[in-house]
Amino acid sequence: MPQAHAMQPGRQKDSRKAILDAAERAFADFGFGGASIRAIARDAGVNQAMIHYYYQNKDLLFSAVVERRAGEINDRRNKALDALFDNAVPTLEELVEALLRPTIELGHDVERGGDAYARLIVYFNNSADERSQRVAEQNYDPIARRSIDAIMKVLPQLGRADAVRGYLFAISVALSVMAKTGRAARLSDGLCDDSNTEETVSTVVAFACAGIRSLANGAAGTRKD
Amino acid sequence: MPQAHAMQPGRQKDSRKAILDAAERAFADFGFGGASIRAIARDAGVNQAMIHYYYQNKDLLFSAVVERRAGEINDRRNKALDALFDNAVPTLEELVEALLRPTIELGHDVERGGDAYARLIVYFNNSADERSQRVAEQNYDPIARRSIDAIMKVLPQLGRADAVRGYLFAISVALSVMAKTGRAARLSDGLCDDSNTEETVSTVVAFACAGIRSLANGAAGTRKD
DNA sequence: TTATTAATTAAACGTTTGATTAAAACTCAT
DNA sequence: ATGAGTTTTAATCAAACGTTTAATTAATAA
Numbered sequence: 001m002p003q004a005h006a007m008q009p010g011r012q013k014d015s016r017k018a019i020l021d022a023a024e025r026a027f028a029d030f031g032f033g034g035a036s037i038r039a040i041a042r043d044a045g046v047n048q049a050m051i052h053y054y055y056q057n058k059d060l061l062f063s064a065v066v067e068r069r070a071g072e073i074n075d076r077r078n079k080a081l082d083a084l085f086d087n088a089v090p091t092l093e094e095l096v097e098a099l100l101r102p103t104i105e106l107g108h109d110v111e112r113g114g115d116a117y118a119r120l121i122v123y124f125n126n127s128a129d130e131r132s133q134r135v136a137e138q139n140y141d142p143i144a145r146r147s148i149d150a151i152m153k154v155l156p157q158l159g160r161a162d163a164v165r166g167y168l169f170a171i172s173v174a175l176s177v178m179a180k181t182g183r184a185a186r187l188s189d190g191l192c193d194d195s196n197t198e199e200t201v202s203t204v205v206a207f208a209c210a211g212i213r214s215l216a217n218g219a220a221g222t223r224k225d
Numbered sequence: 226m227p228q229a230h231a232m233q234p235g236r237q238k239d240s241r242k243a244i245l246d247a248a249e250r251a252f253a254d255f256g257f258g259g260a261s262i263r264a265i266a267r268d269a270g271v272n273q274a275m276i277h278y279y280y281q282n283k284d285l286l287f288s289a290v291v292e293r294r295a296g297e298i299n300d301r302r303n304k305a306l307d308a309l310f311d312n313a314v315p316t317l318e319e320l321v322e323a324l325l326r327p328t329i330e331l332g333h334d335v336e337r338g339g340d341a342y343a344r345l346i347v348y349f350n351n352s353a354d355e356r357s358q359r360v361a362e363q364n365y366d367p368i369a370r371r372s373i374d375a376i377m378k379v380l381p382q383l384g385r386a387d388a389v390r391g392y393l394f395a396i397s398v399a400l401s402v403m404a405k406t407g408r409a410a411r412l413s414d415g416l417c418d419d420s421n422t423e424e425t426v427s428t429v430v431a432f433a434c435a436g437i438r439s440l441a442n443g444a445a446g447t448r449k450d
Numbered sequence: 451t452t453a454t455t456a457a458t459t460a461a462a463c464g465t466t467t468g469a470t471t472a473a474a475a476c477t478c479a480t
Numbered sequence: 481a482t483g484a485g486t487t488t489t490a491a492t493c494a495a496a497c498g499t500t501t502a503a504t505t506a507a508t509a510a
Contacts, residue, residue: 015457015458028353029353029354030258030354031256031257031258031259031352032256032258032259033255033256033257033258033259033260034256034257034258034259035258036496036497036498037497037498037499038496038497038498046458047458047459047460048498048499049458049459049460049499049500049501050457050458050459051498052498052499052500053456053457053458057498057499058498058499119353122351123351123352125406125408126347126348126351126400126401126404126406127256127348127404127406128253128254128344128404128405128406128407129254129255132406133406133407133408136406136408137408137411141408141411141412144412145412148412159416160413160416161413161416161417164409164412164413164416164417165409165417165428165432166432167412168401168408168409168412169398169401169432171401172397172398172400172401173394173397173398173436175351175397176351176393176394176396176397179351179352179353180353181350181351181352181353181357181358181361182353182358183350183358183361183362183366183393184389184390184393186362186366187366187369187370187373187389187392187393188385188386188389191384191385191386191389192386192389192390203390203440206436206439206440206442207390207391207394207436207437207439207440208436209439210435210436210438210439211398211431211432211433211435211436212432213435214431214432214434214435215428215431215432217431240487240488261466261467261468262467262468262469263466263467263468271488272488272489272490273468273469274469274470274471274488274489274490275487275488275489276468277468277469277470278487278488282468282469283468283469
């Protein structure tokens with residue numbers, strides 16, 4: 001049985017972390033089925049049996065990859081929500097930014113491998129298979145429910161179904177930026193940058209907030225331009 | 226060498242179509258790497274060598290699956306754009322609906338297998354790997370460029386980079402509905418339906434248009450609710 | 451030092467993968 | 481019915497797959 005944390009820091013290489021990092025990249029690049037344990041082991045610089053030694057099987061490895069990052073992201077989101085609702089009711093912009101910023105910032109943190117995890121979120125968030133929905137449910141449903149409740153407090157005229165839609169739409173817009181497919185750059189002939197974190201946050205937040213407010217106004221609004 | 230279309234209609238089972246249908250479901254459910262030629266052949270009710278006989282290899286099969294649907298969708302989008310800009314400049318709502326409706330309607334057409342293709346679009350649209358970007362570029366970049374130009378005609382104050390962002394954000398919102406992950410139903414305790422095509426179109430169009438307009442107003446808008 | 455445990459290794463397990471082959475079974479005009 | 485062309489079949493290929501095993505090395509405690 002592997003020990004949770006047996007070595008003193010720096011004394012030997014941390015194979016556990018190397019495996020998670022490589023697996024994160026592989027799952028993000030090739031999906032669950034396309035990623036191979038052998039390639040992950042090679043990329044991590046460890047013997048392939050080490051992966052089963054620490055994570056039992058491919059499914060649990062996938063879960064472990066997600067859990068490592070989700071904890072950090074949701075801690076930040078929860079603390080931001082605590083602060084926002086401490087005294088009064090925040091604006092919709094403040095709320096949406098609190099929800100999206102942690103993920104966007106991690107996605108821009110290339111040195112910590114956050115870009116790979118961002119692509120991995122995009123992957124399982126948009127996949128209907130049981131495994132993807134399991135990690136989404138376990139790691140992101142609690143904060144999602146809290147966020148939806150928060151949206152309804154900020155916009156009381158919004159029904160629950162529309163609050164859910166608004167939350168999911170906002171997430172999907174934010175994730176579309178983080179997929180890093182290169183399509184935006186291709187279609188804009190390099191004009192779209194997306195490397196500036198603050199610009200990305202403010203653009204996505206503005207888009208999402210305007211969209212969410214349109215749900216409150218009902219789909220009746222017919223405009224003239 | 227396989228013939229393009231050798232049998233008279235109805236005389237014998239069309240293995241080509243059965244293969245495409247089964248492959249579409251497999252790629253949508255398991256991704257490219259997770260889908261297996263053997264399982265596709267079994268699901269299609271054909272010998273597995275037939276797949277190589279008609280489509281040479283897995284990569285070309287994937288391309289063929291996408292091309293079959295993309296042609297139909299983009300024909301509809303192009304015709305709608307022709308009609309909209311025939312006499313005057315349309316509203317943003319008319320334009321965005323013209324762009325999103327064909328995909329949303331196909332995604333709701335379960336009998337023709339449109340739901341599986343919808344999930345497949347979500348898959349390759351959000352994947353950064355070379356194969357996914359190749360099919361996206363070949364099948365959807367031309368209509369995307371035309372759509373972006375159209376957005377700039379409707380909202381002249383919008384720069385090209387923001388028009389690209391607006392288009393991609395709108396698409397991502399529409400696709401988030403079609404991923405059929407079950408997450409919306411889960412988070413809303415069944416309140417969110419998404420089976421009503423017209424309701425989905427009007428909700429997504431309203432959200433996307435409000436968002437696109439927010440890009441035109443600049444990210445400066447600070448509101449008070 | 452010795453006993454114990456944790457970490458790592460190379461090798462192999464049986465299975466499945468995408469792909470190829472050669473032969474058989476069709477289809478259909480002549 | 482014959483023969484050419486198209487479609488389908490079963491069998492097989494080497495390679496890669498996830499996983500397991502037994503043996504070895506490294507670290508820790510007694």
